[in-house]
Amino acid sequence: TFQALEKAVYPRLLKNRKSDAPIRIWVPGCSTGEEVYSIAMSLLDYLGNRANSYRIQIFGTDINEEAIKKARLGKYVRDIAPDVGRARLGRYFVKTDEGYQISKAVRELCVFAKHDAGSDPPFSRLDLLSCRNLLIYLGPALQRRLISLFHYTLNAGGYLVLGTAETISDFSELFAPVDRKHKIYAKKSTVMRPRFEFAPGAVREPVLPEMPARGLPTRSEFEQQKEAADLLILNQYAPSAVLVNENFEILHFRGHTGPYLEPSPGVASLNLLKMAREGLLMSLRSSLEIARKKNVVARKESVRVEADGAPRFVNLHVAPVKVPGSKQRTLLVVFEDVTPPERAKAGAHARKQGPASDSSEQISSLKHELATAKAYLQSVIEGQEASNEELRSLNEEILSTNEELQSTTEELETANEELQSANEELTTLNEELQHRNQEISLANNDILNLLSSMNLSIVILDRDSRIRRLTPIAQKLLNLIPADIGRPLTDIRLGLDVLNLDQMITEVMETIRPKQLEIQDREGRWYSLQVRPYITAENKIDGAVVVLLDIHDLRQRTAELGQRTAELGQSNDRMQEELLLRRQAEDKFRILFESAPEAILIADANGKIALVNAKTEQLFGYRREELIGNPVDVLVPERFREPHASYRAGYSAEPVARPMGKGRELAGRRKDGSEFSVEISLNPIQTREGLLISSSITDISERLRVAQQAQQGAVLEERNRLARDVHDTLAQGLIGILLQLDAAEDAIDKRPEELRERLASASRLARANLEDARRSVLALRPEDQEPANLIHSLEHFVQSVRTARREKIEFSVQGTPRRLTSEAEENLLRMAQEGLNNAIKHSGATKIRVELIFAPSEVRLRVVDNGKGFSLESPGNGGFGMTSLRERATQIGAQLEIKSSAGKGTRIEISV
Ligand SMILES: C[S@@+](CC[C@H](N)C(=O)[O-])C[C@H]1O[C@@H](n2cnc3c(N)ncnc32)[C@H](O)[C@@H]1O
Missing domain, CATH: 3.30.450.20 (PAS domain)
Structure with a gap:
């Protein structure tokens, strides 16, 4: 074991040790000191020359005083050479008459003292504690206490040595094994509080030689x-x-x-x-x-x-x-x-x-x-x-006592610290209590103020129904005075007669259920009397609270309220019915709205979309959530967005039901960016929130396609007409001219007058033919230049007709000219030509007027003559010209108005 100490323990104990820190070792239960001296010798062996640089303190203690005395002397009579070895014997022993004695130098390192490990305070700040073969003599409780105590007495990094038959049992959290064979353990650092206490009064007085007291013993x-x-x-x-x-x-x-x-x-x-x-x-x-x-x-x-x-x-x-x-x-x-x-x-x-x-x-x-x-x-x-x-x-006794006192002092210091912290806790507790006291007195003041300022009559009773507190109002209503505090409420004649009040109070306290009663005073005023249990914070019943409420006005108002409630109930029923009807109407509207074949879009005056139907979603490819709340402009191709805004403003200024952009080409824009032609009719809806405009939008792409086809048909027809014209007029005229010229040839020599007449006739025919030819050509090529411009084409046409005729033909333009769709312009030109031709051919008018008027919301074309007129009813008069006029007007969505009466001329007006 001591060799193991030299190997495993001393090197670590001395590592990084300050030279002034003593090496402290304790051997409890040291018996006659062999273990103590063995440790001393092994440490000195290990230190060698360095021994003088360290302060070494080895404490040997035992409960047996005789053993301690022997240990102190260090004398061994038997032959110890085989155990100790020659070298050590020479170095650490001196020879005596009886045997050997431990040398003075070694003995001076060791301090022996009587000490009961079970009850005396331990030595502390130890580097090594060797307790061999002591624990085995002790009971398990004392063993555990000692192991715990040993842990406490060791410095951090200290070591414990036990006997071969001893273990640290279940204290592995306190010690870690270093050498299992030699039972060497290292102290583990732990924050655990030691599981032991020093026995009270365990500190021993140093054993001083007994001194007799002065004076004689007492005698009889x-x-x-x-x-x-x-x-x-x-x-x-x-x-x-x-x-x-x-x-x-x-x-x-x-x-x-x-x-x-x-x-x-x-x-x-x-x-x-x-x-x-x-x-x-x-x-x-x-x-x-x-x-x-x-x-x-x-x-x-x-x-x-x-x-x-x-x-x-x-x-x-x-x-x-x-x-x-x-x-x-x-x-x-x-x-x-x-x-x-x-x-x-x-x-x-x-x-x-x-x-x-x-x-x-x-x-x-x-x-x-x-x-x-x-x-x-x-x-x-x-x-x-x-x-x-x-x-x-x-001196050794004093030293050991001093050690004990030191460890006791340390323990006392700890206890003192604990006391200090307990004291601090108590101070905090005291402060808290003071604070609570303040709070309670504040709460008390609050209650007093609350009770006196409350317009409620409250009487608080204790368990014996004695008055504990009452509000000023209660004094007045119940005819009580402050001196009544402490008297049983039921003993006092109250200002109000309450039947069985005492019984009511007792019941409330017993059942913990509040009771309420409506009573009348002698003047017939109504009061609500409530008795509630007084429950403390600990959930104990400690009396009752009697509350008296003046409910006279309340009762009256309740009655009124009841009546009002009934009325309100009726009107509510009516409203419910109305609501139902409205809901039904709304449902109908919704069905209609959603099933409309046209796209219907409702927007406010600023163009923000408020409502769209399913057809709109389908037509434009947007879901309604994407449209509602957004400007209507998203549905308009970009190039039209700017004019669209001004049209909208114009419409808001003059909101009437009418088609949108009459005669103008309108287009819609789908979500995917593609465009399609539309026809839109607008309807103003005046609501409480302002003007809403409902637009019903029709996709007319298909219709236009059909119209285009029709137009191509019309071109064919025109060619036929031309052929017919050439055949009927020019060819016939030319044949006439040829006939006249043939006849003139015959009459050249024989009938000079006939010749002149024939020539003149041929010349007339040729002129008339020329005029027809010109008209046909003009009818075929309305403009000299592309693209068509309605004003320019009309002007040109009127001019060309005017030079060939005697009639006075006028042409005028009013308002700010603007372009219409090419289809509208084309048809308007054709209708003007038709009207003018008809007037020239059939009316015999001396004055013909062609007018083009650009009004803000429409364009009007008028052809007016002062000719013989015709009856609109007689079927022959309309002729091909009227039919074609009607067809063209329908094609461009224009309105055609013809006014004519016999002898008063004709007036044709087309509005688009
Ligand atoms: C077997 S001897 C062990 C001696 C020594 N430790 C060794 O191993 O050589 C046990 C010693 O423990 C001592 N002893 C017994 N109970 C004790 C106690 N409560 N406090 C101190 N010493 C005690 C006995 O007096 C005895 O000297």
Whole structure:
């Protein structure tokens, strides 16, 4: 084990150790010290030359005091050489008569003390604790306590060594094994509080040599009388004597001691040695030491004493006084005067004679004194050694007690800290209580103020129905006065008659259920009387609360309210019905709206979409959530968005039901960006929130496609017409001309007048033909330049007709001209041509007017003549021209108005 310590423990203990930190080792249950000295020797071996640089303290303790005494001496009688080894024997032992003793140097490192490991405070701040073969003698509870205690006493990084048969049992959280075989464990750091307490009063006083108390033991009265008699005899007849304690302090004088003792100068003292007269001291001291130490009677014969210049001879007897059962030891010193009278005289004579006296007697006396002095010196030396030894053990005791005191102090410090923290807790608690107190007094004030300012009549009763508190209103209503506090409520005649109030209160307190009663006072006013249980915070019933509420007005108002509620119920029913009807209407509207074949979109005046139907979603490819709340512009191709905004503004200024952008090409834009032609009709809806515009949108792409086809058909038709025209007019005319010219040829020589007439006729025919041809051509090519411009084409056409005719033909444009769709412009031009041709051909008018008017919301074309007119009813009059006019008007969505009466001319108006 000790070799294992040298290997595993000492190197780690010394690593990074400050040189001034002592190496502290404790060996509890050390018995006669072998374990302690073995540790000391192994540590010294390990340290070698460095041993002097460390302070080493090894404490060996045991409950057995005898064992400790032996340990302290370090003497081993048997032959220990085989156990210790020669080298160590030479280094750490000294040879004695009986065997070997541990050298002084090693012994000085070790401190031995009596110590009960089970109850005395432990040594602390230890680096190593070796407790071998002690735990096995102890019960499991004490074993556990000690292991815990050992953990506490060790420094961090400290080690514990146990005996081979011992373990740390279930304390693996406190110690980690370092060497399982030799049972060496390292302390684990833990924040655990030690599971032990030092036994109260366990600190021992150092064992000091017992001192007898000064004074005599108490005695019985009889004994005292007996002693008084003894004293008398002693004083009269016995030699003088003194009784001293073990410190040679005089306790009692007997007889005449003046010749031998005298008080010494200086501080008053009863010490026998200090009081001894000249010549007596040495003999007295050696006799006292012998008697005290050996417990025998010590004698000195004929000791010479110088008393007041005369020598006296005295026999000294020092006897230990033994009192059975008493611990106190006393010594009786008897002075027996043996001075022969002649010696006394001779002595007096010799002093008179001077120093010339018997020298041989003097020499023998001096020899005697010298022997006495020697013996005395020897006893002093022995006494000194003994007291040195005693002092050493005393010192060790003090050291160990000091250690114990230190660990107790540490424990006390911890306890003090705990007390301090408890004190702090108490201070906090106190503050909290003060704070609570303040809160309670505040709450009390609040309650008082609340009760006095409340317009409620409240009476608080205790368990015996005695009034505890009441509000001012309660005093007034119930005819109570503050002096009624403390009286039972039911004993007082109240201002209100309440039947069985006491019973009601008792019931409430018993059942913990509140009760309520409506009562009337003598004037017929109504009150609600409520009795509630008074429940404390601990859920205990501690009385009742009586509350009186004036409900007179409330009752009246409740009645009124009841009536109102009934009325409201009726009107509510009506509203419910109305709501139902509305819901039905709304459902119908929704069905209609959603199933409409056209896309219907409702937007506000700013163009923000409010509602769309399923067709709109389908037509534009948006879901309705994507449209509602967004500007209607998303559905308009980008290039039309700007004008669209101004149209919308114009419409909002003059909101009437009408088609949108009459005659204009309208297009919608789908979510995917594709465009399609639409026709839109607008309807204003005036709502409380403002103007809403409902647009019904029709996809006319298909219709346009059909119309285009129709137009192509019309071109064919036009060609036919042209062919017909050429055939009917030009060819016929040319044939006529040819016939005239043939006839003229025949008449050249024979009938010159006929010739002239034929030529003239041919010339007329040719002119008329030319005119027809021109018209046909014009009808075929309405404009010289592309693209068509309605104003320009009309002007050109009127101009060309005007030069070939006598009639007065006028053309005018009003308003700010703007472009229409090419289809609208084309058809308008054709209708103007048709109207003008008809007027020229059939009306015989002298004045024809063609007008083009650009109004803000439409464009109007008028052809007016002052010719013979016709009846609209007679079927022949309309002719092909009227039919074609109607067809064209329908094609561009225009309105056609024809006014004509016989002799009053004709007026044709087309609005788009
Ligand atoms: C078997 S000896 C062990 C001696 C030594 N530790 C060894 O291993 O060589 C046990 C010692 O423990 C001591 N002892 C017993 N109970 C004790 C206690 N409560 N406090 C201190 N020592 C005790 C006994 O007096 C005895 O000397």
